Amino acid sequence: MKTIVAGIFALALLTGCKGVRTGTASAPTLTFAQATNASLQAAHKFGMDIAASVADGKLVLTAGQKRAFDAFAGSLNATDAIFVAYSGGTATQAQVSTALAKTTALQATAQSTLAQGGK
Numbered sequence: 001m002k003t004i005v006a007g008i009f010a011l012a013l014l015t016g017c018k019g020v021r022t023g024t025a026s027a028p029t030l031t032f033a034q035a036t037n038a039s040l041q042a043a044h045k046f047g048m049d050i051a052a053s054v055a056d057g058k059l060v061l062t063a064g065q066k067r068a069f070d071a072f073a074g075s076l077n078a079t080d081a082i083f084v085a086y087s088g089g090t091a092t093q094a095q096v097s098t099a100l101a102k103t104t105a106l107q108a109t110a111q112s113t114l115a116q117g118g119k
Contacts, residue, residue: 032093036083039100043076043107050114061114068113072106079103 050069053059079099085091
């Protein structure tokens with residue numbers, strides 16, 4: 001028994017003990033594709049919510065609101081296509097970033113126009 005305990009003690013000394021990590025665990029870092037996908041999902045939700053409100057008759061878009069929303073929707077569709085191409089290896093991260101920035105800006109414009117009543 002003494003030999004077993006001595007052997008375990010010697011093995012523990014040789015291998016060491018696991019260190020204990022202190023502090024808070026950091027949040028996982030999203031990859032470019034994951035972050036882009038999350039942004040596109042949020043943009044699609046905005047678009048679907050507006051489209052559903054219009055279809056239900058809860059929202060009637062003025063000409064200015066319709067132009068802003070259509071510009072956003074067209075840009076979102078183009079960004080989706082570029083992101084699919086990126087996922088397939090035929091577009092660059094820079095192309096996706098540029099397209100997403102444009103879509104995000106057009107979404108902000110559409111939201112502002114909707115909030116102002118189409119003015």
